[in-house]
Amino acid sequence: MENDIAAGEGIVFNIQRFSIQDGPGIRTTVFLKGCPLRCLWCSNPESMRLSPEIITRDIKCIGSGKCAEICPERAITFVEKTRIIDWERCNYCMKCAQVCPSKAIEAAGEHMTIAEVIDTVGRDCNYYRRTNGGMTLSGGEPLLQWQFALGLLREAKRQGFHTALDTAGYAEWEILDEVLNYTDLVLYDVKHMDSEKHQEATGVSNERILDNLQKILAKSKAKVWIRRPVIPSFNDSEEDLEKLCKFVLTLDRPVEKISLLPYHKYGELKYAAKGRVYPYQDVALISDEQMGRFKKLVESYGLKVDIGR
Numbered sequence: 001m002e003n004d005i006a007a008g009e010g011i012v013f014n015i016q017r018f019s020i021q022d023g024p025g026i027r028t029t030v031f032l033k034g035c036p037l038r039c040l041w042c043s044n045p046e047s048m049r050l051s052p053e054i055i056t057r058d059i060k061c062i063g064s065g066k067c068a069e070i071c072p073e074r075a076i077t078f079v080e081k082t083r084i085i086d087w088e089r090c091n092y093c094m095k096c097a098q099v100c101p102s103k104a105i106e107a108a109g110e111h112m113t114i115a116e117v118i119d120t121v122g123r124d125c126n127y128y129r130r131t132n133g134g135m136t137l138s139g140g141e142p143l144l145q146w147q148f149a150l151g152l153l154r155e156a157k158r159q160g161f162h163t164a165l166d167t168a169g170y171a172e173w174e175i176l177d178e179v180l181n182y183t184d185l186v187l188y189d190v191k192h193m194d195s196e197k198h199q200e201a202t203g204v205s206n207e208r209i210l211d212n213l214q215k216i217l218a219k220s221k222a223k224v225w226i227r228r229p230v231i232p233s234f235n236d237s238e239e240d241l242e243k244l245c246k247f248v249l250t251l252d253r254p255v256e257k258i259s260l261l262p263y264h265k266y267g268e269l270k271y272a273a274k275g276r277v278y279p280y281q282d283v284a285l286i287s288d289e290q291m292g293r294f295k296k297l298v299e300s301y302g303l304k305v306d307i308g309r
């Protein structure tokens with residue numbers, strides 16, 4: 001973790017209440033900042049960097065010029081009332097976000113304490129009770145801020161909430177092992193069974209990820225949902241899905257289900273907001289028919305499967 005984060009606090013980039021996709025029942029999903037992966041299709045590019053950063057919304061800019069006045073790096077200029085940010089110069093000091101009167105520049109990521117997060121999570125405890133819901137930690141990769149994640153999960157359990165961890169599994173086993181003591185359900189991403197292809201598209205190989213998955217099923221009691229984002233020209237082949245099913249059947253105990261998550265473009269505008277080009281902008285979506293075929297294929301292995309979002 002970067003050393004400007006005090007003990008007992010972490011960096012959160014979103015807290016989403018009334019979530020129904022990230023585990024059973026009604027949930028509050030806490031998104032922690034920072035990810036060791038660099039998936040080309042990532043729909044949360046603002047989650048990758050561990051520290052807070054700025055995101056821009058050009059359509060809201062009223063041309064006040066306050067951001068350019070305060071920027072210590074002279075990274076902001078105006079050309080005929082259009083604000084231009086030189087991202088190479090920006091040092092993420094966040095001063096422009098603090099003075100922008102129209103929220104055309106905002107901060108992504110804020111320091112929060114465990115108590116502050118749990119206070120927000122606890123507001124919906126009646127819904128959790130009625131629906132078997134609870135708190136889900138997501139990201140980025142929540143295990144990158146593992147001490148903060150551990151503190152949140154421990155406190156959530158102390159308050160009687162169901163807990164889920166949404167992870168890409170790229171962490172040291174010792175960390176995962178400790179966090180699992182306070183985790184009821186793991187939502188575990190397996191993006192590709194071929195390590196070289198995994199490395200090409202995410203920046204990391206998959207050996208540690210598959211090894212950790214085996215250990216979770218062998219050594220912990222947490223329930224597991226496998227998540228498979230289905231990405232065009234990357235893993236949208238029956239061959240790789242079959243390899244995943246065969247691997248899942250070798251695990252020490254059954255997973256609850258495999259969720260197939262069709263590729264979407266929700267993140268496209270966020271790349272523009274960070275002055276970046278979305279690498280998947282020309283890629284077509286996966287059809288419902290194809291997702292249906294993949295679902296049947298997983299079912300043919302006797303595994304429970306659904307199509308998520």
Ligand code: SF4
Pocket residue numbers: 054067070071072073074075076085089090091092093094095096097
């Ligand atoms: S965050 Fe970047 S653009 Fe904004 S004031 Fe700081 S250096 Fe300038």
Ligand code: SF4
Pocket residue numbers: 035036037038039041042043044047048139140141168202
């Ligand atoms: S693991 Fe998730 S958050 Fe991290 S880069 Fe990949 S898609 Fe984005």
